Each structure stands twice: as C-alpha cells, then as structure tokens.
Amino acid sequence: MRIDSHHHIWDLSVRNQSWISGEAMQPIRRNFNMTDLREAMAGANIEKTILVQTVTDYAETPELLELATKDELIAGVVGWLQIDAPDAIEHLREYLDLPGAEYLKSIRDIAQDHPDSNYLGKSETISNVRKLGDFGIAYDLLTKTPELAGATALVKACPDVQFIMDHISKPYIAKGEMEPWRTLISDLAKLPNVVCKVSGLVTEANWYGWKREDFLPYINHLLEIFTPDRLMFGSDWPVATLGGSYLEIVKLAEDLTFGLSPSEKDSFWSRTATHAYNL
DSSP states (O other): OOEEEEEOOBOTTTOOOTTOOSGGGGGGOSOBOHHHHHHHHTTSOOOEEEEEOOSSOTTHHHHHHHHHHHOTTEEEEEEEOOTTSTTHHHHHHHHHTSTTGGGEEEEEOOOTTOSSTTGGGSHHHHHHHHHHHHTTOEEEEOOOGGGHHHHHHHHHHOTTSOEEEGGGGOOOGGGTOOTTHHHHHHHHHTSTTEEEEEOSOGGGSOTTTOOHHHHHHHHHHHHHHHOGGGEEEOOOBTGGGGTOOHHHHHHHHHHHTTTSOHHHHHIIIIIHHHHHTTO
16 A cells, blocks of 8 residues: 555635745646546555645634545545644544544644744643644644754653654755754654654755755655654645656655665555554
8 A cells, every 4th residue: 555645635716825825836826626636646556645734724624524534535634723722622622523533633733934933842832732642633743944943842742642744844955955954853753753754855856957866865864863664655745746746756755765675665655654643
C-alpha cells in the first residue's frame, strides 16, 4: 500500500483561500476536488490519502469530515483549531459529535510566519495540545525555520501526543541553506513522539528549475536523524503543482528513497502514516 499523507481540496465559491495571492500563485487559484486528485494521481499507485485543512475557519473541518464519509480514498482528516484559544477543546468536542468524526485523526494550526515565533511553545498551546492526547488525536506541526524551536518545546512538553512535522519544516531549499534548519530539526528529531512528512519540497525549491540533487542534502539529513521508520510521503497536492505534476512529485520521492530497503520503503510509503494517524 502507498499513502499520500498530505493533500488539500477547496472550492472558491464556498470559501476564499486568502493565502493564494500574488501573480505566482495564480495557477492554483481555482477549484480542486477529489475527481481532480484522482485524475492527477493516475498511475501513482496511491491507495489512500490524508485530507488536510487549508484555512483558519471552523466551518471547514466539518465539510472535510463529511467528505471523508463519502469518498473511500480518504483515510483521515487533519482539521483546524485555534490551538491557543480558551475554547479550542470545546470546538474539538463539536467536531467529535459530527458525522465522520472517526476520520478526524489530527489537528493543525498555522504556526508558519506567525507574528509570535513561539506560538507553539506558549503555555496555552501546550495545555490544549496535551488534551488532544486524551482524545487519541495527533497534532500536525506547520512551521518554517523560525518556529522550529517553539515546535520542539511543544513536542517535549507533550510526550503522550503524537506529532507530525509537515513539509520538513520548509527549509530554504532554493537558497541551498542548511543552517539553522539542520540544527533545529535535529533537536526535534531527538524526541520519539514526532515523525516527519517528506512533502512540500518542490515549492521550497526553484519552482521552474529544480533537480533531484537540490533535495539530497535535506533528505539525507532527515534519513539520518529520523530514520526511514519516522518519515512518510506527502504530495502537498495541489499546492505542489506550482513546481511539478503529481506524478513528478511521486517520482522525486521514489528517486530520493531509492536506496532504502523494502522494509524501509514500506515505512516511508505507508507504515509511518498508518501508525502516526492511527488509520
């Protein structure tokens, strides 16, 4: 089995995606649905997917859960909470009373580019994330390098919660920069309750001229610090189409993990995601 641990859908007639702004982003400023995904992934041998929230709107997650009940491709949903809010867990309980609640596997909030780089390390955030563990729900970390220290503080403070780092924390691949990302993500990887998605790579590189070699220093470091048993594949479709087609993203992942053993490849393509998201 192969699982795509990270993709999105959206309908601009239902809800604006305000983060899709600027001329460079215009190719994805249109609707994307599950039919589009199936067409894009034809031939990739992906059998299940994790559908991930896109906006900070409490109305979106119920829609994603309902869709999961109707589409057998979706194995799980990553929903949204304002994770530092006093009423965050009240909203979680509302989600858990909805049809499709069994598909809610993880929660995410937008920490990348947050005005407070320690947003994830705040006491309010830590308190609410600890409570996620009581419900058996994981937490997805969406950060860039400036927010990594806060993410590590959160993971360390919540040893009973499963964490998933999205998009390898978006290092500056286009610039070829390794530090301080290398040091900070090494600190994160020392904590056993976090795994990492190999996703979102091409959109952090040169969209129109990336090559496999651009990613090798980052992937080789992740293989060393996390091991293949704590890495998983994610497409980040359709955002990733800014830098390549679905099949190109899958081929890149195959090339970057070519030297792994069959068991290690099983972890990367399905077993890590199955465990982390309790599928």
